Amino acid sequence: MELSERKLRILHSIIDNYINTAMPVGSKAIAAELNMVFSSATIRNDMNDLEQMGFLEQPHTSAGRVPSDRAYRLYVDNMLGEGELSPDEIAFMDRYFKRRIGQTEQVMQNAVNVISSITKYTAMVMPPQYSDVMIRNVQLVSVGIGKALVILVTDVGHWSDNVISVPDDADSEYLFRLSNMLTRIFGGQTLGHFSDMAVDAVRKEMSGQREAFNAILDTIRKHTSPRGRDDIVLSGLSNMLEYPEYRDINKARGFLQTIETKDVLYEMLSHNDNMEISVVIGSENPIDAMRDCSVVTASYRVNGVEQGKIGVIGPTRMNYAKVIKVLDYLGKSLNEIMKDKDDG
Secondary structure (H helix, E strand, C coil): CCCCHHHHHHHHHHHHHHHHHCCCECHHHHHHHCCCCCCHHHHHHHHHHHHHCCCEECCCCCCCEEECHHHHHHHHHHHCCCCCCCHHHHHHHHHHHCCCCCCHHHHHHHHHHHHHHHHCCEEEEECCCCCCCEEEEEEEEEEECCEEEEEEEECCEEEEEEEEECCCCCCHHHHHHHHHHHHHHHCCCECCCCCHHHHHHHHHHCCCCHHHHHHHHHHHHCCCCCCCHHHCEEECHHHHHHCHHHCCHHHHHHHHHHHHCCHHHHHHHHCCCCCCEEEEEHHHCCCHHHCCEEEEEEEEEECCEEEEEEEEEEECCCCHHHHHHHHHHHHHHHHHHHCCCCCC
């Protein structure tokens, strides 16, 4: 049995209604929403057909229907309109991302905080994978007596990272010369594969400054190892407990225990590497504790190069259009905040 235009309209209305209310939907509510274009009897018959086709389910305690995972899949693939962000939501996000923030870790934490605040779901982010990024130059900037900020400038952006110790008498001219030396030796090499020869050359040049040498080397190397499970940044975990789907304490506990290990988060963010946007719905999740959830993930890029993944976990009745819009906006914001603007 094919889905007629009328059945599609009815199913679309049921899904929208259930996303907004979390209450099973009856034929009278759909008739009212569709301005009585179809009679309640016609809608009831179509709802029965939709249930037989696997698009609707009937909870035991209600005469209404709720969408199945199959319905949500059809909805996401074929019915979803473009989500909208209010001016207040855009302003809220821009407050985080219109200013340049030096520490990559702080950028990532801000990203998940923004996503979880706007969507009211749980947000996660996989920090950038930098091992194949090419070093353009290394800059040292004084931030006080005996202290300098190490700034790495690469072909996909620049990051202000560790504050290191330098000699108390290190002035701007000294730091300028040291920056030129580091750039001459490390420039053109990748973060993950700079040569032993380069390291030995820097060690020789800084033979009397072992502490500063080790700190600079650590700053570069901290970007080279592949990101793992412990690097996933999470926010809004308790948001899920606000939804009626998780009023069952055992269900809520199982979800929290699964997420807190971060193994599941890593697998979700590593899934579908070749897709810009991935939506995994309910029973499509391979992990039992996640089968009442949907997971939307998106790649984010810096200067056109994919660097990591951001994602949202919510109930299967999540507002998919809104979530996708937020991830798209945040992806562009991450690109802007992390790319090289030629002014730094």
